[in-house]
Amino acid sequence: MGYATEHIAKTLRKARESKGFSQRELSAKSAVPQGHISKIETGAVDLRVSSLVQLARALDLELTLVPRNTVPAVQSIVRTREPPSSGRSEEARLAQKELKRLQKTISRFLPGTGQAPNELAQLQRQIQELQHFQLSGSELAAIRSASQAFKEYWSDPHNVNAVRESLSQLKSLRNTLAHGSVHAPRSNTVRPAYSLDEDDNA
Amino acid sequence: MGYATEHIAKTLRKARESKGFSQRELSAKSAVPQGHISKIETGAVDLRVSSLVQLARALDLELTLVPRNTVPAVQSIVRTREPPSSGRSEEARLAQKELKRLQKTISRFLPGTGQAPNELAQLQRQIQELQHFQLSGSELAAIRSASQAFKEYWSDPHNVNAVRESLSQLKSLRNTLAHGSVHAPRSNTVRPAYSLDEDDNA
DNA sequence: GATAATGATATAGTAAAATATATCAACAGA
DNA sequence: TCTGTTGATATATTTTACTATATCATTATC
Numbered sequence: 001m002g003y004a005t006e007h008i009a010k011t012l013r014k015a016r017e018s019k020g021f022s023q024r025e026l027s028a029k030s031a032v033p034q035g036h037i038s039k040i041e042t043g044a045v046d047l048r049v050s051s052l053v054q055l056a057r058a059l060d061l062e063l064t065l066v067p068r069n070t071v072p073a074v075q076s077i078v079r080t081r082e083p084p085s086s087g088r089s090e091e092a093r094l095a096q097k098e099l100k101r102l103q104k105t106i107s108r109f110l111p112g113t114g115q116a117p118n119e120l121a122q123l124q125r126q127i128q129e130l131q132h133f134q135l136s137g138s139e140l141a142a143i144r145s146a147s148q149a150f151k152e153y154w155s156d157p158h159n160v161n162a163v164r165e166s167l168s169q170l171k172s173l174r175n176t177l178a179h180g181s182v183h184a185p186r187s188n189t190v191r192p193a194y195s196l197d198e199d200d201n202a
Numbered sequence: 203m204g205y206a207t208e209h210i211a212k213t214l215r216k217a218r219e220s221k222g223f224s225q226r227e228l229s230a231k232s233a234v235p236q237g238h239i240s241k242i243e244t245g246a247v248d249l250r251v252s253s254l255v256q257l258a259r260a261l262d263l264e265l266t267l268v269p270r271n272t273v274p275a276v277q278s279i280v281r282t283r284e285p286p287s288s289g290r291s292e293e294a295r296l297a298q299k300e301l302k303r304l305q306k307t308i309s310r311f312l313p314g315t316g317q318a319p320n321e322l323a324q325l326q327r328q329i330q331e332l333q334h335f336q337l338s339g340s341e342l343a344a345i346r347s348a349s350q351a352f353k354e355y356w357s358d359p360h361n362v363n364a365v366r367e368s369l370s371q372l373k374s375l376r377n378t379l380a381h382g383s384v385h386a387p388r389s390n391t392v393r394p395a396y397s398l399d400e401d402d403n404a
Numbered sequence: 405g406a407t408a409a410t411g412a413t414a415t416a417g418t419a420a421a422a423t424a425t426a427t428c429a430a431c432a433g434a
Numbered sequence: 435t436c437t438g439t440t441g442a443t444a445t446a447t448t449t450t451a452c453t454a455t456a457t458c459a460t461t462a463t464c
Contacts, residue, residue: 005251011267022440033423038442045421048451050248053206060270063206065213065263066280073279077272224410235453240412247451250421 006043008052013041015059020092030058095140096131102147103127109154119163123150126170142173208245210254215243217261222298232260297342298333304349305329307356321365325352328372344375 016026023041027034032054039045040055049063056063066074106124130143149166153159218228225243229236234256241247242257251265258265268276308326332345348371355364 005255008251008265008267015267023442024440033425034441035425035443036422039421042442046250046252048248048250048421049207049210049254051422052251056267057206061267062270062273063210064266064268064273064276065210065217065258066266066276067283068262068264070279070283071264071266074266074268074276077275077279078268081269081272225412226410235455236411237413237454237456238452241451244412246413250451253452 005046009041009043011061012055012059015061016041018092019059020096021059026055026058030054095143098140098143098147099127099131102143102150105147105150105154119160119167123163123167123170126167126174130170130174139173142169146170146173207248211243211245213263214257214261217263218243221261222296223261228257228260232256297345300342300345300349301329301333304345304352307349307352321362321369325365325369325372328369328376332372332376344371348372348375 016023021029023034023037026032027037030037032040032051036045036051037055040047040051053063103124106120106127109120146166146169149162149169153162153166156162218225223231225236225239228234229239232239234242234253238247238253239257242249242253255265305326308322308329348368351364351368351371355361355368358364
């Protein structure tokens with residue numbers, strides 16, 4: 001409806017997709033129900049500012065009021081810092097999927113083992129945390145590599161070193177992401193009021 | 203309440219005051235009731251985006267969603283284009299008051315005259331329109347000068363030239379403002395859905 | 405001192421968002 | 435084919451913004 005709010009809705013959707021989040025994931029991060037996100041993105045509601053801010057924060061966006069005559073300059077800034085080119089959204093999606101796949105694989109493997117090595121739990125937490133970062137192509141490669149390492153352990157449960165290898169890869173990935181030295185900064189992972197998981201490590 | 207929306211509220215109030223608008227004036231321009239504006243500025247409500255946009259437009263602001271990491275750059279842009287230094291708010295206030303004073307003076311003068319010169323009506327319309335611009339120090343000077351000219355006419359109703367002088371000063375002021383060649387652009391005066399006054403002239 | 409403008413509040417009624425749940429079709433993978 | 439994910443919708447309930455209107459204390463202006 002609202003001609004002016006339509007733009008907001010589009011921005012939200014684009015931001016979400018570019019980060020590879022599903023509406024349900026975003027719902028978890030922002031504490032806004034998925035159904036409501038759907039309505040918002042399709043412009044079916046005149047949402048309240050608090051809802052908008054909740055979503056924005058989860059998407060690493062900031063709601064600002066800028067003077068009309070500065071809008072072009074602002075847009076130019078935003079544009080130059082945007083995702084390098086195209087395909088980013090798809091890569092983010094794939095990276096997130098790969099993470100989930102690995103997570104699932106591990107959890108399916110766990111019950112079978114009499115006593116799982118310590119590293120397995122760590123691996124799981126690491127994956128858990130990585131899901132909070134915005135990922136892209138290069139990260140996808142690292143994740144796949146870690147996934148590969150775990151498969152080696154899967155096929156030979158004596159090879160604990162493979163787990164260690166996998167874990168170390170993900171840790172290093174997490175550190176690069178957290179320190180923002182290479183890719184998108186994202187120094188602070190978005191954290192909902194109710195914590196979905198505890199993650200804290202070095 | 204809303205920690206995040208508090209910032210929005212402050213921005214709105216600052217923008218309004220810096221333009222010398224009262225809540226009632228802003229209410230007229232934005233079609234948002236004064237009482238509601240009060241609640242919004244004091245952070246008593248979690249307003250809807252449509253209301254926020256209405257107010258923003260009336261204040262010549264744009265609601266935008268920008269990536270977190272661009273916020274500092276954006277703020278810097280906004281800051282460099284802001285009112286040169288201080289006292290702007292007070293000057294705007296004074297300029298608006300001066301206009302009102304002149305308007306009042308004229309309307310009080312009118313009934314007394316058997317047949318007011320054409321220029322008086324033009325003067326009134328000119329003032330009417332000028333009230334839609336954001337004014338500052340230099341405009342204040344021009345307005346006072348026009349006011350002075352009118353007083354000469356007041357003391358000597360035969361001196362129609364004084365009115366012409368006053369009118370010409372305001373017209374020139376209006377043109378400079380409208381074309382944005384000198385001060386703040388403001389090419390399009392904010393116009394509420396229901397028109398409060400008709401003003402159209404060259 | 406009287407009058408007018410300003411901003412903050414209060415109350416009551418209406419409209420609409422927010423929420424919790426659930427369902428559904430389309431599609432992707434195992 | 436079966437399963438899980440995704441996005442869109444539907445319904446019912448609760449909460450709350452929005453509106454209109456009025457009051458009030460505080461400043462300014464005459």
